[in-house]
Amino acid sequence: MKRCELVYMDAKSSKFWNLELNGSRHSLAYGRIGTDGQKKEKDFDSEEKAEAAFHKLVKEKMAKGYVEAAGSGVESCGHVSNDTNLPLISFSSINHKDEVYDNVKTFVGKRVLDYDPEKASRDTSKLIYRFRSDWDEDVCEEHLKHFIDSDASLEATGIIIGAWHGDDPENSPESVIKLLIDNKERLPKLAAIYLGDITSEENEMSWIYQTDVSPLFEGFPQLQLLRTRGGQDLALSKPDHPNLRALALESGGLPVEVIRSICTSNFPNLEYLEIWLGTDEYGGNSSVQDLQPILAGKLFPKLKYLGLRNCDYVDDIAGVIVNSPIIDRIETLDLSLGTLTDAGAKALLSLPQNGTLKKLNIHHHYVSGSLVKELNQLDIAVDTSNPSEMEDDDEWRFVAVGE
Amino acid sequence: MLKFTPEQARDYIRRGGTESLQVSGKLDLSNEKLDEVPHGLQCYELDLSGTSITTLPNDILVECRLILDNCIHLTSLPEGLSVGSISLRNCNSLSALPENLETWFLDLTDCQRFCNWPKAATIHRGHLVLRNCINLQALPPWLNNLANLDVSGCVMLSELPDNFSISSWIDVGGSNIKGLPENLQKASIHWRGVPVDQRIAFQPWDLSASEALKESNAELRRVIIERMGYLRFSQEAKAKIIDEDTDPGGKRQLLRINLEEDEPLVGLSCFCPSTQRQYFLRVPPAMKSCHQAAAWMAGYDDPNLYKPVIET
Numbered sequence: 001m002k003r004c005e006l007v008y009m010d011a012k013s014s015k016f017w018n019l020e021l022n023g024s025r026h027s028l029a030y031g032r033i034g035t036d037g038q039k040k041e042k043d044f045d046s047e048e049k050a051e052a053a054f055h056k057l058v059k060e061k062m063a064k065g066y067v068e069a070a071g072s073g074v075e076s077c078g079h080v081s082n083d084t085n086l087p088l089i090s091f092s093s094i095n096h097k098d099e100v101y102d103n104v105k106t107f108v109g110k111r112v113l114d115y116d117p118e119k120a121s122r123d124t125s126k127l128i129y130r131f132r133s134d135w136d137e138d139v140c141e142e143h144l145k146h147f148i149d150s151d152a153s154l155e156a157t158g159i160i161i162g163a164w165h166g167d168d169p170e171n172s173p174e175s176v177i178k179l180l181i182d183n184k185e186r187l188p189k190l191a192a193i194y195l196g197d198i199t200s201e202e203n204e205m206s207w208i209y210q211t212d213v214s215p216l217f218e219g220f221p222q223l224q225l226l227r228t229r230g231g232q233d234l235a236l237s238k239p240d241h242p243n244l245r246a247l248a249l250e251s252g253g254l255p256v257e258v259i260r261s262i263c264t265s266n267f268p269n270l271e272y273l274e275i276w277l278g279t280d281e282y283g284g285n286s287s288v289q290d291l292q293p294i295l296a297g298k299l300f301p302k303l304k305y306l307g308l309r310n311c312d313y314v315d316d317i318a319g320v321i322v323n324s325p326i327i328d329r330i331e332t333l334d335l336s337l338g339t340l341t342d343a344g345a346k347a348l349l350s351l352p353q354n355g356t357l358k359k360l361n362i363h364h365h366y367v368s369g370s371l372v373k374e375l376n377q378l379d380i381a382v383d384t385s386n387p388s389e390m391e392d393d394d395e396w397r398f399v400a401v402g403e
Numbered sequence: 404m405l406k407f408t409p410e411q412a413r414d415y416i417r418r419g420g421t422e423s424l425q426v427s428g429k430l431d432l433s434n435e436k437l438d439e440v441p442h443g444l445q446c447y448e449l450d451l452s453g454t455s456i457t458t459l460p461n462d463i464l465v466e467c468r469l470i471l472d473n474c475i476h477l478t479s480l481p482e483g484l485s486v487g488s489i490s491l492r493n494c495n496s497l498s499a500l501p502e503n504l505e506t507w508f509l510d511l512t513d514c515q516r517f518c519n520w521p522k523a524a525t526i527h528r529g530h531l532v533l534r535n536c537i538n539l540q541a542l543p544p545w546l547n548n549l550a551n552l553d554v555s556g557c558v559m560l561s562e563l564p565d566n567f568s569i570s571s572w573i574d575v576g577g578s579n580i581k582g583l584p585e586n587l588q589k590a591s592i593h594w595r596g597v598p599v600d601q602r603i604a605f606q607p608w609d610l611s612a613s614e615a616l617k618e619s620n621a622e623l624r625r626v627i628i629e630r631m632g633y634l635r636f637s638q639e640a641k642a643k644i645i646d647e648d649t650d651p652g653g654k655r656q657l658l659r660i661n662l663e664e665d666e667p668l669v670g671l672s673c674f675c676p677s678t679q680r681q682y683f684l685r686v687p688p689a690m691k692s693c694h695q696a697a698a699w700m701a702g703y704d705d706p707n708l709y710k711p712v713i714e715t
Contacts, residue, residue: 260428263467264447289508292487292529293467296507319550319571320507323528343591343598347550347570 002051004058006066007033009087010095011104016069017061024050026057033109062359062381065095086157086191086224088304091246091272093194093227097337097364097386097400103130103199108158108192108225117146124155130197132162140164141179148183158192158225163202165209172211172233181219190220196229196250205401206252206282210234214261217241225272231283234258239265246272252310252402253282256290263293270300274307274334279399288316297325307334307361310399318344328355336363336383337400345371353379364388364400404443416441433470459484480504488529498538500524511536533557534574554578555595563587575604576626594630597622603630612639621665633670633683636660645669646692652676655693658683671696 002021008014014033019026024044031037044050067089090109094100104112107128115129129147133140140161147153159180165171173195180187193216198208208230214237216226224245228234231251239261247270249258254277262275273294278284291308293299306326308317314335321327333351335344345367351357360375361383367375372384388397404423407415412426417435423443430446434453445464452472461481469484471477472492482501488508491497497511499519507529511517517536520543527547533539535556542560546567554560555576563573563580569590573583576595582605583590592604602609603623607630615627615636628636642658649655652674660668670685671693686696698709 257428260447260467264427288529289468289488292507295528296487315571316550320529322570323548323550343571346589346591350570 002054004054005069006058006061007069007089008061008064008066009033009089009092009106009109010065011093011099011102011106014090014106014109017066019054019057021050021054023047026050026054059381063376063383064385065092065361065383084191086245088245088271091225091227091248091305092274093248094250095336095361095363100205100401101199101201103162104160104194104197107160107194107197110158112160114162115143115147117143122152124152125157128158128160128192129156130160130162131164132197132202133164133166135167138166140166141176144176144179148179148186153183153186155189156187157189158194159187159190160194160197162197163199165203169203169207170209172209174211177211177213177215181215184219187220189222191222192225192227193220193223194227194229196227198229204252205229205250206231206278208232212237214238214240217244231255231258231276231278236261236265239267241267243269245269246274248272248274248307249276250274250310250401251276251278251282251284252399253278253280253284254286255283256286259286259290263290263299265299267300269302271302272305273300273303274305274309276309276337276401277311277313279312279402282402284312288313288320291317295321295324295326297329303330305332305334306330307332307336309334309337310401311335311338312397312399314338314340315344315347319347322347322350327352327357331356332359332361333357334361336361336365338364339397339399340365340367341397342366342368342371345375349374349378351378351380359383366397404445409446412446429468438476533560536560552590553593554580555593572598581605594626597626599623599626603627607631612636616640616660616662619663621662624662624665628668633668633685634672634681637668637670637672637683645690648693650693650697655697657686657690657693657696659688669696671700 004019006017016033017030019028024047026042028040029037044053086108093104106112111127112130113127115131131140131144161173161176164173164176195213196208209232210228210230211233212235213228217240221243227248229250231254236258244267254275277286318335340362351360357380359381363383364386366388375382375384404425406425409426409428409430412424412430413432416432421441424441426446429448431450432454433450437454438456440460442460443462447466448468449465450470451474452470454474455476456474457476458479459481465486467487469486470490471494472490475495477494478496480501483503484501485505489506490510491514492510493513495515497514498516500521502521502523504521504524506526509526510532512532512534515537518538518540523545527549530551531549532553534553537558539557540559542564544564546564548568550571552569553574555574555578557578561579563584565584565586569587572591572593573587574593592599594604603626610627610631615624618624618627637658640660642660644656645659646657650673655673658670658672662668667688669688669690670683672683674681684700686699690696690699695706698706701709703709
């Protein structure tokens with residue numbers, strides 16, 4: 001008998017997928033984490049065929065972003081374990097391009113609910129509240145205050161701040177950050193913050209005004225994940241946190257100063273680093289040279305996931321990263337949402353296949369069919385979904401998220 | 404050691420301070436009136452472009468980026484210099500790099516005097532740009548894995564070492580390189596920024612005018628025509644004669660070839676008596692006569708003013 005238990009999490013869902021092989025029979029169970037899900041069985045003509053199909057299916061699932069449940073911190077059919085450490089897979093959110101257009105439905109593996117002060121706060125250990133304003137109703141901070149004053153805040157492991165800006169898209173989240181920090185005693189279990197779950201309908205990603213978010217590091221020493229959206233005015237003036245495990249900065253253009261802060265940071269426990277570099281049209285003014293300290297591999301001794309996403313110079317990154325020490329240290333390399341072409345894909349063919357690296361993600365790319373085929377033959381899981389349709393010699397290529 | 408922000412450090416150095424500094428972030432001293440920097444300077448990034456420095460202190464420590472573009476008086480760098488990336492564009496007095504240099508990205512574009520590599524150094528993983536290093540005759544034997552190598556315009560360079568690898572591309576446009584060694588067969592080839600194949604780069608005699616005219620990518624078409632030579636191209640492409648006259652070399656013709664999605668190729672075809680060769684010289688497409696084209700080449704916008712005593 002062979003058994004494979006996988007789990008998956010993104011902005012929309014958290015799912016499990018368990019496949020068992022008994023002789024020539026497959027038994028599959030799959031569904032939402034926390035439910036029993038569905039069960040299916042399939043018989044093959046021979047044991048050999050069943051075994052080959054088993055490996056093929058597992059490889060396909062892994063390429064889509066599923067990870068092995070064992071050691072992931074997720075109990076495959078049960079709940080996210082109540083261990084204080086969040087599972088590594090729960091740090092990822094926007095796995096695919098289309099997830100950018102909606103508010104998240106799950107965060108760190110838990111269901112997300114817009115906060116409504118009229119309704120009694122529910123069990124906050126099982127869900128996560130989102131606080132946001134509409135253009136005609138500036139209630140983000142008011143609701144957050146209401147929540148902080150309730151006892152539910154004492155159990156909150158995560159908080160999502162949605163559109164904070166009300167009717168002025170240039171408002172920064174400075175006062176929201178201050179409100180959180182002033183009430184840090186009321187949020188003793190807060191382990192994950194998403195500052196900027198804002199859809200393009202509310203405010204385009206490249207128009208969002210951020211601020212210096214590093215006071216959150218000082219205010220919440222137990223914080224494990226900080227995820228932000230928006231690049232304008234984003235800063236990490238004091239990049240120092242002994243316990244931070246995951247940092248994710250989504251943007252249409254990331255200022256090089258932020259990269260400099262990351263490269264001079266003190267995040268000794270960082271396992272997950274996701275940065276959206278964007279394009280120069282939206283303030284992304286970095287180049288592969290600026291990433292050299294990250295690629296050199298000395299900065300984050302525990303790093304397992306490196307995402308250099310939504311990047312218009314990803315071909316350059318591909319060429320350099322295959323020669324870099326970091327590639328022998330991480331498990332996942334995520335170069336998705338960018339403008340990867342054959343030039344970069346060719347370089348990626350020389351990624352190490354017998355080392356720590358288990359997964360490559362190039363979702364949303366401009367790589368030709370024949371090279372995609374070659375990448376899929378690598379002995380690691382490769383997500384090559386969402387190739388962009390384009391004439392051969394068309395010179396215009398776009399990152400997934402600009403405006 | 405004084406600990407400064409970049410702004411404080413710049414003021415301090417402007418005022419002539421010479422003590423050791425530790426600077427957080429990027430110290431931008433570009434275009435400052437400066438001929439030296441303080442000993443013991445430590446910073447994450449340092450930009451000294453356009454300054455009058457001649458060298459750097461031996462104990463300087465720059466972590467990520469060192470930018471020395473247009474430092475036209477720079478003649479040497481300290482031994483053992485180790486920085487993530489170093490940019491030395493247009494450092495016209497620099498002829499050699501220091502021993503035991505270590506970097507990932509090195510840009511020596513337009514360093515026309517540069518010709519001496521150190522005996523031992525480490526340039527690996529990133530980009531080595533040697534564009535228009537017209538005095539460079541060889542690459543060092545210690546090169547390691549690189550992502551990109553740009554030797555375009557290195558007219559004296561004819562050979563590449565056979566013991567290092569390139570993960571992305573090599574640009575050989577206008578160099579004297581005639582082919583790639585075994586170890587570089589997998590690298591993509593560029594010709595001054597345009598991706599090309601082995602034939603275009605190294606077997607121009609195999610190219611034909613019909614192939615050039617069929618090519619829909621205008622950049623690539625330009626390279627094919629450049630590699631064929633305008634003369635052979637104009638002959639093969641059956642150019643249309645716009646004008647014809649005689650000069651001291653004999654018959655002279657203004658020829659035109661229409662190109663799709665690009666301006667027409669118009670050129671003056673003439674025989675030079677002093678070199679005994681036929682030339683095809685490209686001129687702006689609006690030229691109407693041989694005389695006008697010759698005048699344009701001599702720098703006259705008004706052809707009536709161009710009255711050479713003798714054309715040679």
